[in-house]
Amino acid sequence: MPADGAAGLRIYGAATRLVAGWMDDWIVDDDETGRLLYSASYGCGGGGGHRLTSSPREAPVDADGMDWSSVSPCDLDRDFAPQIAQLLATPPLHSAKALPSFRPHLFASQFLQLNVLVAAVEYYDKLIESKKQGGIRVTNSGKHGKGVCANRDFDEGDLVLKDQMLVGAQHSLNKIDCMVCSYCFRFIGSVEFQIGRRLYLQSIGTGNDGTFDRHCHGSDAGSSTGCSSATHGNAHAVPQEVIMSLMAGDMQLPFTDRFALPSVVACPGGCEGELYCSQSCADSDWDSYHSLLCTGSKTEPLRRSALQKFVEHANGTNDIFLVAAKAITYTMLRYKNIKRQHASQNKKDESSFSFLMEAWKPLSMGFKKRWWECVSLPEDVDSSKEDSFRQDIRDMAFTSLQLLKDAIFDPECAPLFSLDVYGHIIGMFELNNLDLIVASPVEDYFIYIDDLPDREKEEAEKVTGPFLDALGEDYSVPCEGTAFFPLQSCMNHSCCPNAKAFKRDEDKDGHAVIIALEPIGKDDEVTISYIDEDLPYEDRQAQLADYGFTCTCTKCQEERPN
Secondary structure: OOEOHHHHOOEOOOOOOOOOOOOOOOEEEOOOOOOEEEOOOOOOEOOEOOOOOOOOOOOOEOOOOOEHHHOOOOHHHHHOHHHHHHHHOOOOOOOHHHOOOOOOOOOHHHHHHHHHHHHHHHHHHHHHHHOOOOOEEEEEOOOOOEEEEEOOOEOOOOEEEEEOOOEEEEOOOHHHHOOEOOOOOOEOOOHHHHHHHHHHHHHHOOOOOOOOOOOEEOOOOOOOOEEOOOOOOOOOOOOHHHHHHHHHOOOOOOOHHHHOOOOOEEOOOOOOOOEEOOHHHHHHHHHHOHHHOOOOOOOOHHHHHHHHHHHHHHHHOOOHHHHHHHHHHHHHHHHHHHHHHHHHOOOOOOOHHHHHHHHHHHHHOOOOOOHHHHOOOOOOOOHHHHHHHHHHHHHHHHHHHHHHHHHHOOHHHHHHHOHHHHHHHHHHHHHHOEEEEEOOHHHHHHHHHHOOOHHHHHHHHHHHHHHHHHHHHHHHOOEEEEEEOOOHHHOEEOOOOOEEEOEOOOOOOOOEEEEEOOOEOOOOEEEEOOOOOOOOHHHHHHHHHOOOOOOOOHHHHHHOOO
């Protein structure tokens, strides 16, 4: 069943806040010395980003005049400051033709720096080619930073982009409602099992955290989990033996053969928290993320205990920490693979940090800012308490980082465990994310039953009715989570967009799907709306201020008061 972009895929913030100014020339060629000088500031939106039209919020300063955001409690921030600066320095997107000319007397290391400059162009070109998304390209418009342009004409309703996430996770508490593949996020098992499992968890009144009381899906600083309406004491409760028959596969509901789901594949490491739709997905998740995060029986006991403490803290505070952990393990596993390949090919020695930089490259492309600096101030926090609020958020992140470090720290990847890097990773999710939404086959199933001819519907509802009554409004809860999509996150905002996030009937996994709202010509920029574009002008600008820019699209120019 299609899920509209406004309701089904909500933009968290597509990298539109800039840190401290804008520099079109990231590297300056000094005529006298022939040196390459890196700029101290940059502006390159991971979601395209618009120029900041007002001064950014000043960093909090304590009573002694000390900028607390620059004083880190993490020793690694000081021990690896140069490496961290390189990890967090995102090169702007230039075309090869726009690069400066260089003279023969420059050192070889300076040409290596030039390679860093063009890395963004090469990365996106290769990514688009590997994903067979040749209808678009990522460009630097010079006006809004990164953006996505059409390589061909698109008609209204055409698929513009289907983007696989780089890193993503299902909300912890949403796992109560929906059992999905932990890699591609397709629903798994059977419609009967999905219904039976949900009714069983309702009947015992407990979930991943021991209660249904926090059964919420919303986004704020303290919790990125979300909400459904599971309730105690359901007047339409289904007998326990019937629920168990559904879960065991001993009872088949009418017409569920039209909604067949992939069989369940267990985690290779033996944990119960991660399940898959295929061995391919299980292996891919293991190789990309999960081998370092598995809490199964095959994990060494001390490490397993440390991981469980990290997960417990994330579930009790903000499950965005789980996504950040996947970003770190993704980079660590890439690092090990790159280093192993380098050794097997007998190439000349390179520093371990050069391998880490290469492993980090996919994440380096997203616009980042420290989470505690860019997270929106909740409405229930008074502005006079803002500095304290942001300090608390940083402390929460540091606690999470320490727990993760206790579990999976690798000295060769030490810069990844700095608070500055961890905060920027979480900030990247805050600024670039789309909600991860996959429509439930249970909802599709009950809609199908409701649409049957009267005679068939009457017979089917004799069986399905009690289950629908017991589920109540929860029957339609989709898979929900958060994810970073590398190509979608480059799209700029417009209040009169020509494309939108939209799930079609055939879109059954966690990919971001972008559909043309109107004809898009070749070389036109593809834009989406980060907010509800039907709001009045003042409300739109107020919401977009959270993303750090003032919109000057055609619609805003026409509606702006004189």
